[in-house]
Amino acid sequence: MWAVSESSVKRWSDSGALACVRTPGGHRRFTMQALLDFQRAGGAGRDDGGADHRGATADATQLDLAVAGRDWSRLQELYYEAAVAGDEAAGAALLERAFQDGISAIESKERILTPVLHLIGERWRRGELNIWEEHLASQVTLAATGHLHRRLPRAPAHGRVALCGCPEGDLHEIALQMVVETLEAEGWRAISLGPNTPLFSFADAVQRFSPQLVCISATIVHDLERLRRDYKHFYRAARHHAARIVIGGAAFADPQVHDIFLHDFRAIGLTDFLEYVRREFPPSDAAT
Ligand code: B12
Structure with a gap:
């Protein structure tokens, strides 16, 4: 988070500036709350501060400011830097910080991750x-969004x-992963067959799982x-099980x-998708 040495963290912890919990074996453990309190109190820039300290603090402060001001283009820039550098920790920290400040997971996906990936595609093309x-x-994004997802509260499972x-x-x-996470947060059992799934086999999975909903994400x-031939078979299977197709x-x-x-x-994105799902599958109709 601050790109500082282990000895700096020990020093802050020993001085009491950064609260820690000791394990029975004497190791230091830091809660997210302790990290945030430390950050609010001046963070890595609070003491002597070598160049690395100042740089890291500046980054953290920039993130705080961008999150607080809902500065989407700045958040995209910060995420872009983390993503192309392969910095999973920074990508995850950004999403977590945004979530703590009230930016929903869907908002982060639609207003930060998606535009950044589109920009990356455009820059790759050029x-x-x-x-x-x-x-x-891609790896940073799959990891960062997965990391946030595992920490989010979920609606109780309703059996769909x-x-x-x-x-x-x-x-x-x-x-596809974003769609699965969106459904899981809503209490669905969302089964991902992953990328590159032949439609005839997708149809077999429909027979096996009898889903209420089938979601297809296609980029290329x-x-x-x-596809035309296999989709006919797939469509019949979905209809037979009365599954909605999105x-x-x-x-x-x-x-x-x-x-x-x-x-x-x-669906154009995740927001209209969520509206559709909530409208078509109201909680009162849930199986369990
Ligand atoms: C990352 C990436 C890859 C990675 C994917 C890694 C991975 N693990 O997923 C890899 C390296 C594999 C890859 C490969 C290729 N790629 Co590529 N790739 C991209 C990139 C940069 C990002 C894709 C992405 O994840 N976007 C983020 C998602 C979240 O955005 P989204 O797809 O728009 O989804 C949103 C909505 O559409 C919607 N949504 C999407 N699906 C669904 C489904 C449901 C059910 C719902 C509700 C909503 C929903 O919700 C999302 C959230 O907002 C895009 C650029 C772009 N414009 O997307 C190029 C891009 C798609 N790739 C492109 C190309 C050309 C290729 C290759 C052919 C390159 C090559 N020569 O090898 C191969 C093809 C591989 C293949 N056979 O699929 C082109 C496609 C152009 C075209 N239309 O023909 C693009 C647009 C880049 C470009 N500017 O030229 N790629």
């Missing part, structure tokens, strides 16, 4: 970013099942003829693709 930087950014995946040939799994698709992702902007994937709802 040859300004290396492929490995795009890969690092959603089956989610990307069609064959599509390796873009970040939006190939072989429209094969589609989302850039691939559906192409009318040819859109027309193949008969659906109940096409």
Whole structure:
């Protein structure tokens, strides 16, 4: 978080500035609250402060200011830096800090992560970013959003099942993970088949799990003829189990693709998706 040495942290802890809990073996443990209290009281810049201290404090302060002011473009810049540097800890800390200040997980996904990934794609396309930087950014994003998700409160499980995946040939799994997290936070059992799932096998999974909801995320698709053929089988299976079908992702902007994937709802993002889910599956109708 502050990019300082272990001895600095020990010194702050020994002076009482940074509260710690000692394990029976004598190791120091720091609660999130203690870190935040320390940060509010001046953080890493409170004492002697070498250059590294000042830099780290400046970063933390910038993050605090950006979060407090809901400065989305600054938050995007800060997240971008963490993402292309492969800094999972910084990416996760940013999302956690935002959440503590009242920015919901969906807001972070839509207003920070998604625009940053779109920008990364654009910079990659223009040859300004290396492929490995795009890969690092993907890993950081999957890890950071997963980290926040595991800490969030969830609605009680209501027994409904959603089956989610990307069609064959599509390796873009970040939006899919976001959809799964959104449903889990709402108390769904959300099963992810992951990226690159052939539709005929997706249809078999529908038979196996009898979901109330099926979510397809598609960014890039190939072989429209094969998709057309397999989707018919998939659609019949979904209808047989009375599952609603929701589609989302850039691939559906192409009318040819859109027309193949008969659906109940096409989501633009996570906010309209959540509205749809809450409207179509009200709590009173829950199975358990
Ligand atoms: C990361 C990335 C990759 C990574 C993916 C890693 C991973 N683990 O997921 C890797 C390196 C694998 C990759 C590979 C390729 N990629 Co790529 N990739 C991207 C990038 C930068 C980000 C994608 C992403 O995660 N976006 C963030 C998500 C959250 O945003 P989103 O998809 O828009 O989703 C939002 C909404 O659409 C919606 N949504 C989406 N799906 C769903 C589903 C449901 C049910 C709901 C409710 C909502 C919903 O909610 C989301 C939240 O807001 C994009 C740039 C971009 N514009 O997206 C390029 C991009 C998609 N890739 C592109 C290309 C060309 C490729 C490759 C062909 C490159 C190559 N030559 O190898 C391969 C193809 C691989 C394949 N077969 O799929 C192009 C596609 C252009 C096109 N339309 O043809 C893009 C646009 C980059 C560019 N500017 O040119 N890529």
